[in-house]
Amino acid sequence: MSETANINISIAILLLPLLGFIIVLFFGKRFPKIYLAEVGIISFAFILSLVVGYSKLTSFLHQDLLFSFTWINFGNVPKIGELTVDLGIKIDNLTVIMLFVVNLISMLVHIYSIAYMEGDKRYSRYFSYLGIFTFSMLGIVLTDNLLMMYIFWELVGLSSYLLIGFWYEKQSASDAGKKAFLTNRIGDIGMFIGILILFTNYKSFSFDFIYSQIANGILPYGSEVWLTAAGILVFMGAVGKSAQFPLHVWLPDAMEGPTPVSALIHAATMVAAGVYLVARIFVMLTADAMLVIAIVGAVTSLFAATIALTQNDIKKVLAYSTVSQLGYMIMALGVGAYTYAFFHLVTHAFFKACLFLGSGSVIHSMHHEQDIREMGGLKKKMPITYYTFLISTLAISGIPLTSGFLSKDGLLAGTLAFGELTGHWLIPIMGFLVAFLTAFYMFRLVILTFHGEPRNQHKFDHAHESPFVMVMPLVVLSVLSTFIWYTPNPIGATDGWFATEWVQTPQTVVPETSRFDFMVREPHEASVGEHGLIAHSEKYEHAMHWAHYPAMILSILLGGLGILLAFTMYQWKKISPDNIADKVKSLYKGSLNKWYVDEIYDASFISGTLGLGNILSWFDKWIVDGIVNGSATLTRVFSKISGWFDTYIVDGFVNATAFISGFIGLNFKRMQTGKVQTYIVLVVFSIIVLFFIIGPF
Amino acid sequence: MEVGLNHFLTVSVALFALGLYGVVTRKNAVMVLMGVELILNSANINFVAFSRFGNLGINGQIYALFVIILAAAEAAIALAIVLNIYKTFANVNIDEIKNLKE
Numbered sequence: 001m002s003e004t005a006n007i008n009i010s011i012a013i014l015l016l017p018l019l020g021f022i023i024v025l026f027f028g029k030r031f032p033k034i035y036l037a038e039v040g041i042i043s044f045a046f047i048l049s050l051v052v053g054y055s056k057l058t059s060f061l062h063q064d065l066l067f068s069f070t071w072i073n074f075g076n077v078p079k080i081g082e083l084t085v086d087l088g089i090k091i092d093n094l095t096v097i098m099l100f101v102v103n104l105i106s107m108l109v110h111i112y113s114i115a116y117m118e119g120d121k122r123y124s125r126y127f128s129y130l131g132i133f134t135f136s137m138l139g140i141v142l143t144d145n146l147l148m149m150y151i152f153w154e155l156v157g158l159s160s161y162l163l164i165g166f167w168y169e170k171q172s173a174s175d176a177g178k179k180a181f182l183t184n185r186i187g188d189i190g191m192f193i194g195i196l197i198l199f200t201n202y203k204s205f206s207f208d209f210i211y212s213q214i215a216n217g218i219l220p221y222g223s224e225v226w227l228t229a230a231g232i233l234v235f236m237g238a239v240g241k242s243a244q245f246p247l248h249v250w251l252p253d254a255m256e257g258p259t260p261v262s263a264l265i266h267a268a269t270m271v272a273a274g275v276y277l278v279a280r281i282f283v284m285l286t287a288d289a290m291l292v293i294a295i296v297g298a299v300t301s302l303f304a305a306t307i308a309l310t311q312n313d314i315k316k317v318l319a320y321s322t323v324s325q326l327g328y329m330i331m332a333l334g335v336g337a338y339t340y341a342f343f344h345l346v347t348h349a350f351f352k353a354c355l356f357l358g359s360g361s362v363i364h365s366m367h368h369e370q371d372i373r374e375m376g377g378l379k380k381k382m383p384i385t386y387y388t389f390l391i392s393t394l395a396i397s398g399i400p401l402t403s404g405f406l407s408k409d410g411l412l413a414g415t416l417a418f419g420e421l422t423g424h425w426l427i428p429i430m431g432f433l434v435a436f437l438t439a440f441y442m443f444r445l446v447i448l449t450f451h452g453e454p455r456n457q458h459k460f461d462h463a464h465e466s467p468f469v470m471v472m473p474l475v476v477l478s479v480l481s482t483f484i485w486y487t488p489n490p491i492g493a494t495d496g497w498f499a500t501e502w503v504q505t506p507q508t509v510v511p512e513t514s515r516f517d518f519m520v521r522e523p524h525e526a527s528v529g530e531h532g533l534i535a536h537s538e539k540y541e542h543a544m545h546w547a548h549y550p551a552m553i554l555s556i557l558l559g560g561l562g563i564l565l566a567f568t569m570y571q572w573k574k575i576s577p578d579n580i581a582d583k584v585k586s587l588y589k590g591s592l593n594k595w596y597v598d599e600i601y602d603a604s605f606i607s608g609t610l611g612l613g614n615i616l617s618w619f620d621k622w623i624v625d626g627i628v629n630g631s632a633t634l635t636r637v638f639s640k641i642s643g644w645f646d647t648y649i650v651d652g653f654v655n656a657t658a659f660i661s662g663f664i665g666l667n668f669k670r671m672q673t674g675k676v677q678t679y680i681v682l683v684v685f686s687i688i689v690l691f692f693i694i695g696p697f
Numbered sequence: 698m699e700v701g702l703n704h705f706l707t708v709s710v711a712l713f714a715l716g717l718y719g720v721v722t723r724k725n726a727v728m729v730l731m732g733v734e735l736i737l738n739s740a741n742i743n744f745v746a747f748s749r750f751g752n753l754g755i756n757g758q759i760y761a762l763f764v765i766i767l768a769a770a771e772a773a774i775a776l777a778i779v780l781n782i783y784k785t786f787a788n789v790n791i792d793e794i795k796n797l798k799e
Contacts (some may be wrong), residue, residue, distance in 0.1 A: 485738060677721045677793060 005352060008053050009069045010091055013099060015104075016045040021131030026126030035127040039110045041133060046103040051125045053096040057502060064093040068144060069676045083203060084336070090207070091146030093502045094279060094342060098141040101346055102269050105353045106134045108473035109264040112357055115469045116260050126166060126258070133159035145205035146234075147192060149277065153191070155407060156270045157184050160355045163265060165255040176253035183246060183250040187240020194233030197226065211283055215509035224286060224514040231289035234281050235296075242274025245300040249597055251323055253482050259360030265374040267322050268349035274327040275345050281508045282338055286514040289564045293486040294334025298430040301327030301373070303595070305437035309444075310591040311579075313370045314359045317445050320398065322352055324434060334541070335427060336519060338505040341655050343498060344407035347481065351392040352405055354477035358389035360494025361466040361474065362449060366459050372445065377454040386450045388478035389473055393446050395481040397439035398559045401490050403481050408435065409491075410645045416547035417540060421518050424442060435555050439562025447570040482628045491552065518543070705746035726779045726789040732774065737768045745754035 023523035027034050056065070068088020076085045093671025110130060117126050134575070136159055139152030156178075195205070201220040202210050220226035238244065243251035254266045265271070278285075278293065286292065301324045310319035325348050332341035363370055367381060379386045395404030412435065415428040454460035483489075487496020496501060503504070508519045518540035568574045581588040590596065712735055719732025741761045748757025783789050 677791075680717075681721055 001051075001058065003065050006052055006055055006060070006065050006091060007089065007276055009144060010065075010089060010095075010099070011067075013045045013103070013165045014089075014133045014135065014142055015050065016041050016048075017134035019640045021128045021135060023125050024128035024131060024569070028128060029473065032124065035114070035124045038127040038131050039107075039114065041104065041131070043108050045098075045134075045138075047098040049096070049103040052091070053100045056091060056096040057093065058301045061093070061501065067146060072458050080203065084202070085147065086145065086206060087148055088206070088225045091141040093144070093504075094276070095141055097342075097346060097502065098276060100140060101245045101349050102134065105264055105268045105349060105477075106137075108353070108476060109260045109357070111469050112263075112360070112473045113258070113260045116360055118260060122166070126163075126470070129162050129166070130158055130261075130264070133163065133270070137300045138267050140276065146198065146203040146207070146210075150188075150192065150195055150281070152186065153241065153273070153277075155264075155514070157188070157241070160254070160265050160270055163261040163418075164254045164695065168258055170256065173252075173256040176250075176256040180254050183247050184226075184240040187236045187238070187247055189648045190233045190236025190239075192237075194230045196237070197230045197233065200600070201226075207280060211509045212286055217511065221513070221515030227284065227325070227510065227514065228288045230288040231281060231285045232292055235278055235285075236278075236290065237294055238274030238277045238330065240274070240297065241277075242271050242273070243323050243325060244296050244330055244331060244369035244383045245303050246597070248300060248304060249601065252316055252319040252594070255313070255319050258564060259315065259356060259363055262319070262358030263360065266319070268353040271322060271326055272329070272349060274340060275326065277332060278333045279338065279342055279345075281510050282333060285508075286510050287516045288514070290334050290336065290516065291424070293600040294415075294424070294427055297327045297329070297334050298415075298427045299327070301325070301331060302437075304362065305434045305441070308441045308589050309437060310588060312373055314362065314372050314445065314449060315356075315370055316376075317372075317441060318352070318355055318359055321438065321442065322357075324438060325352065325396070326430070328408070328434065331427065331431065332411040332414055336505070336516065337411055337418075339499045339503045340407055340410035340414050342503050342691075344404075344411050346498075347395065347403035347407045347486070348655075350477050351395040353479040354388055354392040354474055354481060357397070357470070357474055357477065358385050358392065361385040361470055362697035364466055364470070367462065369456070371458055372448040374456040374459060375449045375454075376452045376456075377450070377460060378463060379450040380462070382465045384449075384465060385474060388471075388474040390446060391478040392481050393442045397442050398435055398555050398561060399563075400556065400579065401483055403483055403490075404488055405467050405555075405625060406483055406486055406496075406499075409548075410494075410554055411557050413544060413547040413551035415591060416551050420543045420547065421540065424514065425492045432558055436558040436562045438683065439559040440566050443563045443566035444570055447566060451571055488657050492548075494548075518613065540629045552653045577635050599662075620695045700764075702746055704748040705742055705750075709739040709742040711747065712736075712742065724790045724792055726782065726791050727776075728777050729791060730779070733775075734772065735769060740764060796798055 013376030020038040024034050055582045067089065067090075070084045071087045072085040074083040074085070095657075110127065113126065113130070117123055120126060133156060136152045140149060140156065143149045143152065149240045161181040164180050164409045165174045168174045168177070186412045198210055199205060202213050203219075212226065220230055220520070231446045234614055240247045251266055251271065255262055259265070304320045304323035304327060308317050308324060311317045311320060329344050329348070332338075332344060338458070361382065362378060362385060365374065365378075368374070379563060391402070395402035397410040410433050412428065415431045419425040419428045472499065486498040487494075489496065508515055510519070570582075571579050671682075706784040715739075716732045716735030716739060719735060720729050721732075723729050723732060741764050742752070744764070745755040746757075747759075748755065751757070779789055782794060786794055788794065788798045
C-alpha cells in the first residue's frame with residue numbers, strides 16, 4: 001500500500017467516529033436502533049486501523065508518514081514575519097500502535113455497552129458520546145503538531161466530562177464531572193503556556209520543526225532553562241490528564257461514570273494520553289525536566305498504591321491502581337526508558353480495560369453493588385469473568401507469561417539503570433515497592449470479590465454470568481494480556497518485535513550540556529545493541545543489561561510476596577487484616593481516607609479560592625461599588641448644589657431684574673395719567689429745575 | 698415810590714402763576730383756555746415792561762400786539778375745538794376726554 005493510501009485511511013479512521021457521533025446524536029431519538037451504526041462504524045475504523053498498522057509496520061517500519069496543510073495563513077505579520085498555522089498528521093510506529101489500541105478497546109467497549117447500558121434512558125446519547133471521545137482520542141494520536149494536540153486534548157477532556165457526568169441526576173456524578181474538568185484545566189494551563197513558549201520561539205506548532213530547530217542549537221529565548229521550563233510546562237498537561245500527583249484527585253471520582261467508560265477513558269486510553277504526550281515531547285526533555293517527570297511519576301505511583309490498599313469500592317481500587325500504573329509510565333519516561341513506558345502503556349491499556357470491564361460485569365450482575373465487602377464467592381457464579389479478571393490481575397502484578405510482566409520488568413530495569421547511572425536510587429526503590437503493593441492489593445481485590453464464601457447471600461443468589469456481548473470483550477482483552485503478542489520469549493521483551501523493532505527510543509535533540517549523558521543525539525554515538533535501543537549510549541546499554549536480571553528476579557519475588565501476603569491475609573485468614581489495621585491505625589486511616597488530599601485541597605485551594613472570591617466580592621461590593629455609588633452620590637450632591645444655585649442665584653438674578661423692571665414700570669406707569677394738567681405741571685417743574693441747573697442764576 | 702420794572706414783573710409773575718394754576722386745576726376746557734389767556738397776557742406785560750424799562754424798545758410793544766392777535770386766533774380755534782368736542786362727547790371735562798389714552 002502506498003504512502004498516500006495509508007494517510008488517507010488514517011484520516012478516514014479519524015473522521016469515522018465523528019460521523020458516528022453526528023449520526024447517533026441527531027437521529028438517536030427517531031431511530032432507537034441507530035446505536036448499532038455507531039458500533040459498526042467503530043468496528044470498521046478498527047479494521048482500517050489494523051490495515052494501516054500492518055502496512056506501516058511492514059512496509060514503512062523506519063519511515064514516518066507525514067501529511068500537513070496550511071490551515072491559517074496570516075501572511076506577513078509586522079515584527080514577526082511570515083506566519084502560518086499548519087495542521088497535519090504524522091504516522092509513526094507509536095501512532096499506528098495507539099490507533100490499534102484505541103480502536104480495539106473502543107470497539108470492545110461499544111460492544112460491551114450494548115448489554116451493560118441496556119435500558120438506560122439516554123442509551124443512544126451514550127453511544128454518541130463514545131463516538132466523540134474516540135474521535136478526539138484518535139486526533140491526539142494522529143496529530144503532528146502541538147496545536148491540534150491541544151485542541152483534541154480539550155475535546156477528550158470534554159467527552160470525559162460528559163461521560164463522567166452521564167448520570168447527571170446523581171449529585172456525586174455531576175460533581176465528579178466538574179471536578180475532573182476543573183482539575184484538568186489546571187494542568188492544561190501549564191501545557192498551554194508551554195506550547196506558547198515553543199510557538200513564540202519557533203513560529204510553528206509542528207513537533208518535527210521545533211525539534212529540528214532545537215537540534216540546530218536554537219533554544220527558546222536562547223537558554224536551556226527555558227527549554228527545561230517548556231518541557232515541564234507541557235508535561236503539566238500530562239499531570240492533569242494522566243492524573244499524576246498532585247492533580248490525581250479527579251480520577252477516582254471519575255468512577256461515577258458508567259463502568260465501560262471508566263474502562264475506555266479512565267483506564268486505557270484518555271489517561272494514557274498524558275503518557276503519549278510526554279513520549280511525543282520526549283526528545284526535547286532536558287535532564288532536569290526528566291528528573292522532575294521521574295520524581296512526579298514515582299511519587300504518584302507509590303502514593304496511589306498505598307491508597308489502593310484499603311479501598312473497599314471495587315472501582316476505586318482499580319482507579320487508584322490506574323493512577324499508580326500511570327505513575328509508573330511517567331516515571332519510566334522520566335528515567336529514559338521510553339520503549340518500556342510505551343510498552344507498559346499498551347499492555348496496561350489491555351489488562352486494565354479488562355479489569356474494569358470485569359468489574360463492570362461483577363457490578364452488573366450484583367445489581368450495581370460496588371462494595372467488595374458485600375461480594376465474595378463469585379468465582380462459581382461467574383467463571384469467565386473470574387478467569388479473565390485473574391489473568392489481567394496476574395498481568396498487572398507482573399507475573400511471568402503475562403504482558404504486564406514484560407513491560408513492568410523492562411520499566412523497572414530502566415529505573416535500576418537510571419539509579420546506577422545517576423545515583424538516584426530512590427526512584428527504583430519506590431518502583432519496586434509499588435510492584436509489591438500492586439500485587440498485594442490486586443489479589444486482595446480478587447480474593448475478596450471472587451474467592452471465599454459469599455458475604456451477602458441475597459445478592460449472591462441473584463448474581464449470574466454476564467451475556468455474551470459483555471464476556472467476549474473480556475476474553476479478547478485477557479488474551480491480549482499474555483506475552484505471546486509481544487515477544488516469543490516469555491521472560492525477555494528484548495527478544496520480541498515490540499520493544500526492539502516497533503518502538504525505539506528517539507534521538508534526543510537537547511544540547512549536550514543539559515541532557516543526561518546516557519542520552520545520545522547522533523546515530524554514530526549510539527550503540528545499536530542487542531536491545532535495539534538506538535538512542536542510548538553504550539554505557540546505558542551496559543547498565544540496562546546489568547539491571548535486566550536483578551530487576552526481573554526482584555519484581556517476580558516482590559510480586560510473589562505480595563500475592564502470598566494477600567492470600568495469607570484474605571484467603572487463609574492466618575493474619576487478620578483488622579489487627580494490622582489496628583496496630584497502624586493512623587496509617588490505615590490515612591490510606592483509607594486517601595491521605596486526606598481532598599480534604600487538604602478543600603481546606604487550602606478550594607476554601608482559599610472561595611475566600612479570595614469572598615474578599616473580591618467584598619471589594620467589589622464596598623470598594624468598587626462604593627466608588628461608583630460614591631461618585632453617583634457626589635454627582636447628586638453637586639447637582640443639588642448647582643440646582644440650588646440655578647434656582648436661587650441665576651434665576652434670582654433674572655427674576656430680580658424682571659421684578660425690578662416691573663416694579664419700576666409699575667411706579668412710572670402712574671405718571672402716565674393721560675391728564676394734560678399733570679404733564680403741564682411736570683413740564684413746568686422740569687423747566688424750573690432746568691433753569692436752576694443750567695440757567696443763568 | 699416810583700413804579701419800576703420789578704412791579705410789572707411781579708404782576709406778570711402773579712398773572713402767570715394764576716394762569717398756570719387755572720390751566721392745571723380746571724377741568725373745564727373753557728376755563729383752561731382762560732388760564733392760557735392769562736399766561737399769554739402775563740407775557741404781554743413782560744414785553745411791554747421790557748419795552749419801557751429794558752433795551753427792547755418799540756419792538757416789545759410790537760410783540761405784545763402780535764401776541765394779542767395770536768391769542769385772539771388761538772382762542773377762536775381752541776373754542777372751535779372745544780365746541781366740536783362738546784358736540785362729540787356732550788362734555789367739555791378734559792379728564793373724561795381720554796379716548797386717545799387707551
